[in-house]
Amino acid sequence: MPRTADLATLDQDELFQLAVNASQGGDSASAIACLKQAVARDDATAKAHYLLGAEYAQIRMYERAVELMASALALDPTLSVARLQLGLLWLAAADTDRAASVLAPLAELPEGEPLRYFGAGLCHLIGDRIAEARAHLELGIARNTAILPLNVDMRRILDEMARLAAGQGAAAADSTKAHESEDGRHILLSAYTGNTSH
Structure with a gap:
């Protein structure tokens, strides 16, 4: 895993791929480090927000997961997998009105x-x-x-x-x-x- 200073030299695609690799290897800490770097930038992508939200959900930080999934949809309303996952999060929180609203465009x-x-x-x-x-x-x-x-x-x-x-x-x-x-x-x-x- 590159140091934080080294992550700053990487572009969005590089950060995202490193995060995917880390996630697939079960290294949530490294995945989150890469993705936090990615979403902090002006050119942050919807898929980086989505993946960071998914990582937070896996470590049971659900409020952050909701925020990141919502940010992903704000950047790209057509990112259907993020929409589905956000709907699941609202369902899990028993907020059925929000879940239905998020899921409806599917x-x-x-x-x-x-x-x-x-x-x-x-x-x-x-x-x-x-x-x-x-x-x-x-x-x-x-x-x-x-x-x-x-x-x-x-x-x-x-x-x-x-x-x-x-x-x-x-x-x-x-x-x-x-x-x-x-x-x-x-x-x-x-x-x-x-x-x-x-």
Whole structure:
């Protein structure tokens, strides 16, 4: 890992690639150091903000993760993966209104785009339309071949939905929403695991 003084000589692409390499190697400290250097500059990119937000989410600094994801979208509203992750963060915080607002533009993605289906599935989950949520998340998984860790994340959400429906009885299932329960928040937050290379 280069020293801070050396990082100052690197351009955005170099800093980003070093951060990706560090993240893939499990070195969050080095990844964050590179990305903090990147986002502090006038030419900071949306993808650098996104990746730094993802790194913060992985180390459970969720408020910073939200700030960075929001900054990424401010710089590039078309960065759909950041939009999905920010929506997941708001869901994990049980702020369903903000989650729905952030996720809604994913419905404008082209037919067949996996993130469109993931966003729709999460919006259905917010509205307690469980069958529709399950169908859209399954469709997104079937269509997604580009960001494979997302399939694992969405499968965890599906598994948690099934567990809550089957394991707690009808009364408990009626009173405990997947996005409001402690277990549900844990499952939603797990969606950051392994995703920082995207």
